[in-house]
Amino acid sequence: MEGAVLLVFVHGFKGDAKKTFGTFPERLAHILHQTHPQWHIDAVVYPTYATRGAMDRTVTELVAWINSEVDARESSFGRQCMVVLCGHSMGGMIALDAALALQSTPHAVRGVLAFDTPYLGVHPHVFKHRISATYDTALKWGAVLAPLTGGIAARFAARNEEDASRRAAWIGAGTALAAGTAIAAGALFTRNDVLSDAYTWATDHLAFVGNLWDVDTLHARLDESYRRAVPYHCFHTRLAADARTFILPPPPDSAHVPHFTALDAAHARDEIEAHTGMFRESNGAYYSMGLGTYSAY
Structure with missing residues (x-):
């Protein structure tokens, strides 16, 4: 059966439409075309948007853009156009929200492919390791987020009472954030622009x-x-050395476990590098990620 498929890629926080995905959209389109030559497959990257303000506004704008793109293609091809949304990091959250919004419309999304999307949050170890890495990061995250740490840790622990290691990780992250706050407070005595910047x-x-x-x-x-x-x-990254992840995976007894696949990031030194380098061909899991993405549906 002939058809048209629109693959829409959505970048994440502070991402860029031209840089985030590299050549991966073309690779996925090529794999689909090889197996379904009768389909017209079009891979597009949603234009760069401002990652600030309320996220639901971004979702609304994405939904309107998808409707416009699909209408144009169906008018041109004279056949139905299926939509698959592909999001990196927080782009996957926006994509899933858009899919939910479009579900009961003529342009219902056929599936959402997410890449290192923190559907259940960013793993607390990411903050612990990254905040302690540089002064600037500690300064900003510590000054801005330390007041939130107690509330975050309490709510996280309440939902994961059986997992002492995760609670301990949040305590460690909170300690790092508090240290960052102390650095920021000390800097304020000599630099008036620090508070303004934060x-x-x-x-x-x-x-x-x-x-x-x-x-x-x-x-x-x-x-x-x-x-x-x-x-x-x-599809989410996992450090090959010690199995650390950027995202917080679902607990083993969750119904969502089958929807998550870990990819070893042998190329990366830490979770951030694994996260930002997913779509580089130097990522050892790059090619298997393409095949896995195709087989997910």
Whole structure:
């Protein structure tokens, strides 16, 4: 049966439409065309958008853009166009929200492919390791986020009472954040621009990134996708040396476990490098990721 497929790639926080995915969209389109030559397959990257303010506004804009793109293609091809959304990092959250919004419309999304998307949050070890790495990172994250640490840790622990190691990880992250706050406070005595810089950074981005701290909403998104049978799959990085991950995977007894696949990131020194380098061909899992993405549906 002939058809048209629109693959839409959505970048994540502070991502870039021209840089985030590299040649991966073309690779996935090529794999699909090799196996389904009768289909017209078009891979596009959603234009760069501002990762600030309320995330639901970005979702609304993406939904409108998808409707416009599909209408244009169906008018041109004279046949139905299927949509698959592919999101990196927080782009996967936006993609799944858009899929839920479009489910009961003529342009319902056939599936969501996510790449290192923190559907259940970023693993606390990422903050612990990264915050201690550089002064600037400690300064900004510590100054802005340390007041939130206690609340985040308490809510996380409440949902994971059986997992002492995860609670301990949050305590470690909180210690690093507190240290960053102390550095920032000391710097304020000699640099008046530090507080202004931290405040600007926070007001520009915290509303968007703040979605990662809303544990209940994170769980509700996946629960809703499961209830409404919106297909999604998340490929996430895992450090080969010690199995550390950028995202927080679902617990072993979760119904969402089959929707997550770990890919060893042998190329990376830490979780951030693994996360940002997913679509580089130097990533040893790059080619298997393409094949795995295809077979996910």
